[in-house]
Amino acid sequence: MSNRKYDIERxxxxxMTAAExxxxxxxxxxDPFLADALEGIDNTGPERxxxxxxxxxxxxxxxxxxxxxxxxxxxxxxxxxxxxxxLLAVSSVYxxxxxxxxxxxxxxxxxxxELLNGNGGVQDTFEVLMPPVPAQNQATSGPQLRQSxxxxxxxxxxxxxxxxxxxxxQDVTIDRQPQRIATxxxxxxxxxxxxxxxxERERILSVFAKPIRLVRGKVTSSETGSGLPGVNVIVKGSSxxxxxxxxxxxxxxxxxANPMLTxxxxxxKSVEQSASDKKELNVLMDPDYSQLSEVVVTGMGVxxxxxxxxxxxxxxxxxxPKGGRQAFQEYLxxxxxYPEQALKNKTEGxxxxxxxxxxxxxxxxxxxLKGIGYGCDEEVIRLIKEGPAWRPSKRNDKAIADKVKVRLxxxxxxx
Amino acid sequence: xxxxxxxxxxxxELIGLYKKSESLDIVGELxxxxxxxxxxxxxxxxxxxxxxxxxVMQIFEKLIVSLKExxxxxxxxxxxxxxxxxxxxxxxxxxxxxxEEISPFLVESxxxxxxxxxxxxETNLSKLERCIEQLGSEQKQCVQLFYLHQKCYKEITESTxxxxxxxxxxxxxxxxxxxxxxxxxx
Numbered sequence: 001m002s003n004r005k006y007d008i009e010r011x012x013x014x015x016m017t018a019a020e021x022x023x024x025x026x027x028x029x030x031d032p033f034l035a036d037a038l039e040g041i042d043n044t045g046p047e048r049x050x051x052x053x054x055x056x057x058x059x060x061x062x063x064x065x066x067x068x069x070x071x072x073x074x075x076x077x078x079x080x081x082x083x084x085x086x087l088l089a090v091s092s093v094y095x096x097x098x099x100x101x102x103x104x105x106x107x108x109x110x111x112x113x114e115l116l117n118g119n120g121g122v123q124d125t126f127e128v129l130m131p132p133v134p135a136q137n138q139a140t141s142g143p144q145l146r147q148s149x150x151x152x153x154x155x156x157x158x159x160x161x162x163x164x165x166x167x168x169x170q171d172v173t174i175d176r177q178p179q180r181i182a183t184x185x186x187x188x189x190x191x192x193x194x195x196x197x198x199x200e201r202e203r204i205l206s207v208f209a210k211p212i213r214l215v216r217g218k219v220t221s222s223e224t225g226s227g228l229p230g231v232n233v234i235v236k237g238s239s240x241x242x243x244x245x246x247x248x249x250x251x252x253x254x255x256x257a258n259p260m261l262t263x264x265x266x267x268x269k270s271v272e273q274s275a276s277d278k279k280e281l282n283v284l285m286d287p288d289y290s291q292l293s294e295v296v297v298t299g300m301g302v303x304x305x306x307x308x309x310x311x312x313x314x315x316x317x318x319x320x321p322k323g324g325r326q327a328f329q330e331y332l333x334x335x336x337x338y339p340e341q342a343l344k345n346k347t348e349g350x351x352x353x354x355x356x357x358x359x360x361x362x363x364x365x366x367x368x369l370k371g372i373g374y375g376c377d378e379e380v381i382r383l384i385k386e387g388p389a390w391r392p393s394k395r396n397d398k399a400i401a402d403k404v405k406v407r408l409x410x411x412x413x414x415x
Numbered sequence: 416x417x418x419x420x421x422x423x424x425x426x427x428e429l430i431g432l433y434k435k436s437e438s439l440d441i442v443g444e445l446x447x448x449x450x451x452x453x454x455x456x457x458x459x460x461x462x463x464x465x466x467x468x469x470x471v472m473q474i475f476e477k478l479i480v481s482l483k484e485x486x487x488x489x490x491x492x493x494x495x496x497x498x499x500x501x502x503x504x505x506x507x508x509x510x511x512x513x514x515e516e517i518s519p520f521l522v523e524s525x526x527x528x529x530x531x532x533x534x535x536x537e538t539n540l541s542k543l544e545r546c547i548e549q550l551g552s553e554q555k556q557c558v559q560l561f562y563l564h565q566k567c568y569k570e571i572t573e574s575t576x577x578x579x580x581x582x583x584x585x586x587x588x589x590x591x592x593x594x595x596x597x598x599x600x601x
Binding site for chain 1: 565
């Protein structure tokens with residue numbers, strides 16, 4: 001069975017030989033799938049079909065990637081929960097263990113006391129000081145112990161004092177240790193629990209949030225500081241795009257696979273920025289003087305040749321002044337000498353002059369398409385004639401005569 | 416890396432792989448082979464480009480599940496019927512009419528109009544020659560150019576000057592007349 005992947009696409013693009021095309025058409029007579037598809041394509045037009053098809057291939061690809069991400073996150077979640085539970089179990093065992101050791105220590109101390117006292121009459125009440133639930137106030141544990149100490153009989157005081165000093169010390173240390181451990185536990189335990197849960201939750205959210213999220217922002221002009229409406233915002237590498245509103249604001253979905261945003265608008269320099277890990281992306285755009293200039297050079301294809309097969313029109317080069325259009329514009333602005341009459345009359349505005357550049361680069365046939373008079377129109381013609389030579393227009397590398405328009409703006413100096 | 420290897424496998428081999436592995440890459444590779452056809456069919460029935468695009472993606476979702484669960488002998492045929500049924504269901508839910516569904520596991524044979532039937536027509540060459548002679552001149556031209564000279568539609572329109580749809584209908588009608596002629600003389 002032939003691999004049909006490329007056949008229809010090649011057929012529509014005209015990349016097949018005539019024999020291949022015939023073979024496909026013949027197959028279409030046997031194959032209802034192919035026949036139906038060709039019919040559907042006929043209805044919508046081959047170019048549009050191919051364009052949409054590209055988008056579909058991408059969507060299918062993205063779909064295969066997205067699902068995989070989800071599967072991983074679920075197992076991560078399971079691991080996260082398991083880890084949290086284990087931590088819980090371990091810490092609770094530890095605490096319970098601690099409680100028990102404290103109780104035994106206190107009992108041991110009690111036994112010591114009794115031995116020292118020799119069946120001392122006074123009972124030392126050693127309260128169980130470590131509360132089973134760590135949430136109790138640990139500051140109270142120390143004093144409680146000491147209070148019980150003070151109930152001893154006077155006889156033993158001296159001996160006890162000797163001992164008590166040490167024992168107090170011991171008590172202090174022993175006291176403090178459990179206390180410290182308890183506090184340590186108290187401070188550590190709940191945070192550990194919270195940490196693991198919140199951490200996991202954030203991780204889960206971040207994993208789920210990764211595939212697609214919304215980025216918004218405002219596009220402003222670096223010149224005026226005001227918002228720029230109508231700016232194209234495109235996710236690079238995809239067919240997702242939007243346009244800024246009247247305020248210059250936009251909102252668009254990006255995925256971590258495609259976080260680059262491209263901002264473009266005629267007359268402004270295009271900007272590319274990554275929206276990775278950002279929810280808001282504001283952008284400044286600078287004017288692009290090379291796109292808009294006061295000198296507009298246009299060519300109108302004038303040709304007597306018969307139109308040849310298919311792509312004859314694709315290799316057109318428009319006529320250009322030697323040195324380039326930018327330099328020509330600068331030349332015009334530099335060398336422009338504001339006519340006296342126009343100055344007196346306070347005339348200003350745009351002059352549009354059309355002329356023909358023949359196959360040798362000779363200029364002729366000057367016409368004033370839009371003039372403001374008072375010598376300005378003639379000034380423009382003078383500038384063009386005395387300016388740099390012109391390279392003629394070319395179609396498929398063959399020189400052709402072409403008409404060119406030049407516009408120059410006259411602005412009165414220092415209003 | 417692996418995706419290049421996938422390209423060498425047949426449809427059915429890919430399905431076998433997918434059943435074992437869960438990897439969506441495989442289904443993606445398989446569907447890529449037929450995305451154009453599927454989209455074309457959806458366009459034919461649904462007419463609307465956006466709906467057709469959605470349909471292509473929805474059919475992909477179905478695929479992901481069905482390939483795991485069912486035994487599919489011939490993928491291309493199955494996909495065609497699934498796509499068509501999906502489109503017809505969409506139309507039905509739009510309009511509420513009755514449309515017939517075809518079980519995905521039956522392969523459609525022959526069919527109306529443009530499609531040929533199974534058995535070849537060139538069994539008796541001399542009879543065929545006679546029948547061709549009896550065709551109207553336009554049908555004769557188109558049939559000869561297409562079948563005997565193996566020309567594609569583009570070439571035929573260029574050499575005859577007939578427009579594309581005319582060429583197709585001349586071929587279709589010519590074929591039908593030839594068939595009648597051949598059967599008559601049996």
